[in-house]
Amino acid sequence: MSTPSRLTTPIRHYRDLVVWQRAMDLVAEAYQLTQQFPSEERYGLVQQVKRSVVSIPSNIAEGHGRDHLGDYLRHLSIANGSLMELETQFLIAVRLGYLQQNDATKLFEGTAQVGQLLAGLVRALKRRIPDTGSRTPGLTRATGRI
Secondary structure (H helix, E strand, O other): OOOOOOOOOOOOOHHHOHHHHHHHHHHHHHHHHHOOOOHHHOOOHHHHHHHHHHHHHHHHHHHHOOOOHHHHHHHHHHHHHHHHHHHHHHHHHHHOOOOOHHHHHHHHHHHHHHHHHHHHHHHHHHOOOOOOOOOOOOOOOOOOOO
């Protein structure tokens, strides 16, 4: 008997989500890279980076634990916003000379992957939303008329 593929294995826990796993990898990478920042940034940029990067898997997990699909999508949106914050903070670190470009490139590859996985999860979840027709009350879908 063959083992089930990743696509057919049911997601029972947020830890089963590849996007959560990659986001956790990003946390470890970011923490490691901020160790080389100047000590005077410990309570500035380093703390901002840590807050942003921790927010990504945390919001994926929290959203997965919510009862309503809308809540899940909202938390995934927050995770995506934190991902954009993280990228910006690392661009700042490169500009200030705290981070070498090759280290930043590796990090941006990780953020791009997490971003793609997040977008895929959002698309998959949105397919679960039933199509009730027009979003505007009183309009029909076909004509746009009342």
